[in-house]
Structures are given as structure tokens and as C-alpha cells.
Amino acid sequence: MKNKPSRQSIVEQIKNLFKRAEDIADKKPDVSKRTVKKARAVGMKHRVHMPKEVKHKYCKKCNTFLKPGVNCTIRLNQKKQPHRVITCKECGAIMRVPYKK
Numbered sequence: 523m524k525n526k527p528s529r530q531s532i533v534e535q536i537k538n539l540f541k542r543a544e545d546i547a548d549k550k551p552d553v554s555k556r557t558v559k560k561a562r563a564v565g566m567k568h569r570v571h572m573p574k575e576v577k578h579k580y581c582k583k584c585n586t587f588l589k590p591g592v593n594c595t596i597r598l599n600q601k602k603q604p605h606r607v608i609t610c611k612e613c614g615a616i617m618r619v620p621y622k623k
């Protein structure tokens with residue numbers, strides 16, 4: 523029987539994959555996307571949510587690592603429920619992220 527990896531080690535693994543995806547996002551966008559996809563698969567397999575540091579750094583639709591001003595735009599919406607609107611320039615997906623002041 524294999525040892526079950528700890529939740530902490532899974533989170534570390536996900537963060538490392540995201541870091542790699544960020545590093546290669548400019549040079550190898552395809553590999554970067556695959557890396558994000560892999561990180562998500564790891565989280566899903568072990569039923570671990572994406573760490574909050576990386577939660578909104580990728581496009582849920584096309585797995586692109588999102589860099590503000592490069593391949594995504596972030597708008598703030600200050601209406602009743604304040605939220606950020608993140609638009610992926612790769613595929614046009616729009617994500618709304620609520621935040622508290």
C-alpha cells in the first residue's frame with residue numbers, strides 16, 4: 523500500500539505546478555496550459571481545493587495562466603456586491619470574483 527500524501531504536500535504540489543506555469547506562460551503557452559490543467563487534476567483527484575494564492579490566476583475555461591495586463595483584464599465593480607471581473611483574452615471567458623473591503 524502506498525502512503526497517502528498529506529493535504530499539505532498536495533497543496534505544495536499544486537502551487538509548484540502553478541509557479542512553473544507562470545514561468546513558462548510567455549515562452550511556452552501550450553505547455554503552461556497543460557501544467558495548469560495538471561495542477562487542477564491533482565486537486566480534483568485528491569479533493570483539494572485550489573489554494574487561494576492561485577485560485578484566480580488561471581482561466582477556468584481554457585486553463586491559461588492569467589497575467590493582468592498581458593492576457594487578461596481585471597475590472598472592479600463597486601455595486602451592491604463588490605466584485606472583480608476577470609476577462610481572459612485567450613478565450614473571452616469572464617469570471618466574477620467577489621471580494622470584501
Ligand SMILES: [Zn+2]
Nearest residue numbers: 581584610613
Ligand atoms: Zn480562457
